[in-house]
Amino acid sequence: PTMFKHLKAVPGDPLLALIVAHQQDPNPKKIDLGVGVYKDDLGRTPILESVKKAEAIMVENEATKAYLGVYGAAEFAPLIQNLLLGSNSDVIQQGRIQSTQTPGGTGALKVAADFISANLKGARLFVSDPTWGNHTSIFNSAGVEVIEYPYYDPATNDVRFDDMMSFLQAELKEGDVLLLHACCHNPTGVDLKIEHWHALTDLVNERDVLPLVDAAYQGFGDGLEEDMAGLRYMAERVSSMLIANSFSKNFGIYRDRCGGLSVIAETAEEAKSAFSIIGQAIRANYSMPPAHGATVVYTIMNNPELYAMWEQEVTQMRDRINGLRSKLVEKLAASGVSKDFSFIEKQRGMFSYSGLTLEQVRTLRSDYSIYIADTGRMSVAGVSDSNIDYLCESIAKVVG
């Protein structure tokens, strides 16, 4: 009975606390810019039409609930490879890539972490400062040391690429792992430019390090193809790579937990060996992935009509967010705020590092019921036509 006496409760995720505080706030003008899910102009996170239709087909055709196997559905792998690398990829043609279905992007990262920890002895993971908080938690829990490289520059609201490169040149050792966000960097919204991907590809090859690319927002930046330009450039020029992708955002199937882990190796043979070991890591984690989300994804991708509908829906989500970025910049400027917020329009994806200080964020919360993470990260999709004026006026009052 004394077994758990020594355990101290750990603080919950501050972002989840922010969501609860927003829910409990009686102010009718309250705005939630914390949570990282897409919202439409009415503040809802609706199920995509293409997903609804695919689910109907799935229910009609589903004949069994028997186990799916360690790697998930066989239909899945070629579809995600084409989506990530493009259909004319040499890597795909040479059979140098193997892919498995995973429970979300998180599942993919966890399997990657276990694979790296058990097989690439002494490898350290290099992540951007800042990065998605779970990157550090997942790799630490697998026993991998995590090191931050300079990334975001608050002075310019852009990438500190020179600092990033000189840090990596000084610190990376052969066999280390370099984590990059494919697009729509979480939490900053500030992405690497294509020339940065070129330089990083050279560095990866010179140093013999393993790139691990996290693709959680394909389609939310500039387009399904455009968002993968950097990843594709690198994938076609390095000997090995891991890609963890998530379908949570671009299919809007967050709770269905669907993503993928892909391994690229120097030869088809090596890719198969690595993949078999990844299979072992999966087996020891959750044995096999859930079916629902993946069935939706491949039902859509295999059906030209549904695929066109889905592409359209991704475009709508992207256009809404990018449209809000322009409106925010315009309305903030019109509100007479002293700070230049034009950088918001250049950022991409769900999030924007707003440059608001902790004090300003706290005042917005306590005096205006506007909920923004302590770091100043805003979830842009939480903005709507009905709250944007109040938001911009409030920011102007708080910033001065």
Ligand code: PMP
């Ligand atoms: N990577 C990044 C950068 C993310 O922002 C997220 C989701 N917030 C994920 C991975 C994982 O997504 P999921 O597990 O929900 O598919």
